[in-house]
Amino acid sequence: MDAKGAIVDKATLIKALNEDLANEFQAVIMYSVYSAKVSGPWRPQLVQFMQAEVPDELGHAQFLADKIVALGGEPNTTPVAVPKAATAREMLEAIAEAEQRAVAGYTERAKMAEEYGDKALVVQLEDMIRDEQGHMEETLKLLKNWDED
Helix, strand or coil: CCCCCCCCCHHHHHHHHHHHHHHHHHHHHHHHHHHHHCCCCCHHHHHHHHHHHHHHHHHHHHHHHHHHHHCCCCCCCCCCCCCCCCCHHHHHHHHHHHHHHHHHHHHHHHHHHHHHCCHHHHHHHHHHHHHHHHHHHHHHHHHCCCCCC
């Protein structure tokens, strides 16, 4: 516990938010690159789906960078590596996994923010959980009954 009685200290929260930021940068790159690479009969729909996600992910990244600075930290500029994927199915599977990690990460981060005592951050993270959960569910719907590679 720190002087404010918080279980989570500022440095720990900043470090965790920087991990989230690296994941959001990955998402922006992933959706952008995969939308360029995707091929097959569903290309137009998948390009539209992927490119529509970029503004949300970029907005999350900007929020995180701003919050990290507001807390006195330095925002991370290195993204998590984008998984290699050759087929539309592999791309969607990588996207679904990344979105699942985002939901889990933001759920944990919301608990940390609550312990730290930053209610506004909790609310924003809960909104981001909703966004990422929606992205994940849509991706899983695309994968359902996907037969071709």
